[in-house]
Amino acid sequence: MPPDATETKRRILDAARREFAExxxxxxxxxxxxxxxxxxxxxxxxxxxxxxxLFDLIVIDALRTMADAVRFDAGDLPGYAGRLYDHLLAEPSTLRLSTWANLERPSSTDDEGTTYCKKVDELRPRYGDAAVDALVLTLGLVTAWFAASPALTSLAPSDDGAARRSIVVAAVAAAVAAMRSTGAAT
Structure with a gap:
C-alpha cells in the first residue's frame, strides 16, 4: 500500500500559495x-x-475560501463590502493571487467564472442588467486602497483601518444609491 500523501499535498499547497502570492x-x-x-x-x-x-488551483482555492468566509447578501452590498474588506485585510494573499491571475492569466477558468456567476445571478432581481456593474463597483471600491500605489497610501495621515472600512462601506452605499437614482437598478 502506498504511503498517504495528504500531508505532503498540504505542505505543497501552503508553499505554493505563499510562492505564487509573492x-x-x-x-x-x-x-x-x-x-x-x-x-x-x-x-x-x-x-x-x-x-x-498548480497556479490555477491555488487561485480558485483562494477565491472559494474567500467566498465561503465572506457572506454575500445581494440586498446589502455595503455590508458585504465591509465583510470583504475585513477578509482581505486579514488575508492579503487572496488579493495578491487574484491580481497576479488578472495580469498573467487574463482569461478566466470555469471555476473562477462560477464564483462570480452565482453572485451576479443573486443581484439580477435587484439590479437587472446592471448586476455586473454593481458587483464590479463593489469589488473595485473594496480593493481600491489595497491596490493603490504605496507612494499614495504613504501620504495618509494615519493607518486607521476602521475609518477606511467605514469609507468603503459608505462608498458602496453611495454607488448603490446612484445606481437606483439613475435607473440602472430595478
Missing part, C-alpha cells in the same frame, strides 16, 4: 515550492501537474 505565475519557482514544502519537485508534478495548473 512572485506570481511567471516569477514563482517550483524549486522554491519544493524546498519550502520539504518535498521533491517530482511529487509536485505528480500531484498537481504543471506549474500553470
Amino acid at each position: 512572485f506570481g505565475l511567471a516569477g514563482a519557482r517550483i524549486d522554491r515550492i519544493a524546498e519550502h514544502a520539504s518535498a521533491n519537485k517530482r511529487s509536485i508534478y505528480v500531484h498537481f501537474g504543471p506549474k500553470e495548473d
